[in-house]
Amino acid sequence: MKKRSNKTFPLLYWRRIAQTLFLLLFLVLFRLTDYKGEDQIPYAVNIFFRLDPLVAAAAMLAARALISLLLLSLIVIGLTLILGRFFCGWFCPLGTLLDLFQTVSPLKKEKSNVRRRNWKYLLLGFILLSAFLGFPVVGYFDPFSLLVRGMTLSVDPFFNYTVGSFFDFLYRHGPSFLSQISESIYSFFKDTLLAYNQKFFYLSLLSLLILIAIFALERIERRFWCKNLCPLGGLLALLSRFSWLRGHIQTSCRGCRVCTQICRMEAIDQTGGIASADCNLCLDCLHLCPDKAISFAFKKPEQRPVPLGISRRVFIGTLSSALILPTFLKVRAETKNPDPTLIRPPGAIKENFFLDRCVRCGECMKVCINNALQPCWLEAGMEGLFSPRLVPRIGYCEFNCTLCGQVCPTGAIAKLPLKEKQKTVIGRAYFDRNRCLPYAQGTPCIVCEEHCPTPEKAIKFREALVMNPEGKMVTIKQPYILESLCIGCGICENKCPLEGKAGVLVINNPEGMVLSKIAMF
Amino acid sequence: MNRRVFLKQCALWTAGLTLSPPVFRLIPELWAEPRASIVSITEGTDYPALVSKVLGPLGGIQPFVKKGQRVVVKPNIGWDRSPEQGANTHPEVVKTLVRLALDAGAAQVLVFDRPCNEERRCYANSGIKKAVESLGDRRAICTYMDNRKFIPVRIAKGKSINDWEFYKEALEADCYINVPVAKHHGGAGLSLGLKNIMGVIGGFRGKIHFSLGQRIADLNTVLKPHLTVIDATRILLRNGPQGGDLKDVKILNSLIASTDIVAADAYATTLFHLKPEEIESTQAAYQLGLGEMDLKKIKVVKA
Ligand code: SF4
Ligand code: SF4
Secondary structure (H helix, E strand, O other), X not given: OOOOOOOOOOHHHHHHHHHHHHHHHHHHHHHHOOOOOOOOOOOOOOHHHHOOHHHHHHHHHHHOOOOHHHHXXXXXXXXXXXXXXXXXXHHOHHHHHHHHHHHHOOOOOOOOOHHHHHHHHHHHHHHHHHHHHOOOOHHHHOHHHHHHHHHXXXXXXXXXXXXXXHHHHHHHHOOHHHHHXXXXXXXXXXXXXXXXXXXXXXXXXXXXXXXXXXXXXXXXXXXXXXXXXXXXXXXXHHHHXXXXXXXXXXOOOOOOOHHHHHOOOXXXXXXXXXXXXXXXXXXXXXXXXXXXXXXXXXOOOOOOOOOOOOOHHHHHHHHHHHHHHHHHHHOOHHHHOOOOOOOOOOOEEOHHHHHHHOOOOOHHHHHOOOOOEEEOOOOOOHHHOOOEEEOOOOOOOXXXXXXXXXXXXXXXXXXXXXXXXXXXXXXXXXXXXXXXXXXXXXXXXXXXXXXXXXXOOOXXXXXXXXXXXXXXXXXXXXXXXXXXXXXXXXXXXXXOOOOOOOOEEEEEOHHHOEOHHHHOO | OOHHHHHHHXXXXXXXXXXXXXXXXXXXXXXXXXXXXXXXXXXXXXXXXXXXXXXXXXXXXXXXXXXXXXXXXXXXXXXXXXXXXXXXXXHHHHHHHHHHHHHOOOOEEEEOOOOOOOHHHHHHHOOHHHHHHOOOOOOEEXXXXXXXXXXXXXXXXXXXXXXXXXXXXXXXXXXXEEEOEEEEEOOOEEEOOOHHHHHHEOOOHHHHHHHHHHHHHHHHOOOOOOEEXXXXXXXXXXXXXXXXXXXXXXXXXXXXXXXOHHHHHHHHHHHOOOOHHHOHHHHHHHHOOOOOOOOOOOEEEEO
């Protein structure tokens, strides 16, 4: 059913090509967010976040500083002022995935409700105001954060596991001719599609459910998320009210209103007006109008203020909750007594600045070479949900690695030169003498000392005469920590041979965190 | 029982056709040294030349690698450290051994280890992956170990452990060349040839450390290298096994080679001004009959 609007390649196809390419780019960059044999990641794997004006606005408001990493988003702002919400129609990978979902299982009848359109503005206002007041929530609503985090914590590990166990099965139980073929396919996959290692994450189910919810909303309206909820969409919509490129319906229109029906953003009203704040330039209407009555052209916008349609009561309610909530955070117990097991990645700026700046994108957890960085549940308080923390029993911080600082898009984790990172104290280890073998049982064990990576080892021994399990008095080396040398990397806790809880444990070191000034540039 | 029977058992066991895990028992004749143990030592700064030289008194590579054989060269790639830091085997030494094996007509030469730090970082930073790949020979493969290829083995002669998982490719090799680096080790005293076996076993290795020296010896009863070449081009004197401070590294420019792993270790111990009996694993291995540790009975040949 190829309908040719004119002799040239329809613009609509260009949009689809752009969407496909940007989605692929997004996926490729996602895959490249990993150690690839180089200490430096040569690609700007966080480029999508750095183009995101919502992330930029919220992080800068929270930090009250210009974050140069994020200035790239000015490009998107500039283009939006000219082109309108092209970002949502042509670029955003989440938008593309939602469109794809609609192609796979199209929605029969929309249960649309225009009043929902304003939610995104309220959400946007709430996010920006509370960011300014020290209650960082942008990460829970920014589309890239949602997507990258969801993929990192759930989709990717799940995909990896499924593919891995399939080939594993063939390897173990298949006839040898088959497993020979399957193994070579597997090794090809490992080099391309799959992550190097199977990763494990806390909150993976929750992250998945959030993603599922966004897609489930497509059962109510097409692009429900984009039209009604996405605060980035809201920001771009506000800008688009001044954009120059606009769709117009010409006099040749016979009023069939096919366009109103097919518009995924419901930007065309019954009278044929195309709202620039909603239109994401997908160009479906241009292509499908039977009269070819729709055209897009650059025009200086008439200064017609369109009301946002937010009632005063709702507006004030949003405003005051954004004002009040941050104050509550100041009086929670966590403020006075932070969780001692909350260990931030090396280069993380001071805790309260860190939470403000971290957009919960999950890039650091994706890149962490040892799967050491995990999303917080409530360890950093409610507003710390999904922010990264080191969990030594799952993975330790690799002494020669600086990857997380390289991918953090907002500078919440500063990019440290290797020399400096190796001296950055993220925590301190201590021995639990009730568990550590040489203390608790009189059994010799030196595993932690062997692994301690500091050039002069932070774990030392003293000899002690103790009774061993056989009741004999023996001289044994008992380990202890030289605090001034320990950087809290956690490899000792990670490699401790005791099952369950280790005999050496790492707790955080709030004074050791990098001052925020490093991260500003 | 010989290797072939053993491997057949392994195959049956992995396929789930038999319930009893395979037992690997070396027949005594195989490891009774007919002659006095020869330890060849050499010194020099041209490492590739040094490797060929140190093999001289043992008859070169030919007695060990026959045409068409599958060879394993097992270096120490344990740590994310650079060659100068002395925590891993020197890449030039590994590369030369691989090249010699290839020249002798090996059908395949595998190089692998099970590192303590992240494996990709260790393979890269140690320089070993690049060195092996620089040979440009498709028969020489420096690979990461595959978790699925560890098979449980009963250690019939073990005094402290009686079963553990071993890497299949290592057990299957026609020729197994052990290339450790000589270095200080907080728990074992020194890490030499015997200790290098830790890189081909599976499981939670931390558990081994409770009675380390004896267990290292026990493990060595399962897999006896045909040749051990100890890299003492530079040795780590303190803060081993991973070091990190160049002040702890001493340049010796030496290599030690022997078919007797215990003798090689015994001699290497003297480089640290220690006596063989001070190293628990050497002592335990000697008592298990794995080789000679009495320096008076070892024939040291300067190549
Ligand atoms: S936490 Fe440590 S190991 Fe993980 S990415 Fe950051 S620097 Fe690398
Ligand atoms: S956390 Fe443990 S391993 Fe890391 S520096 Fe401190 S003592 Fe050493």
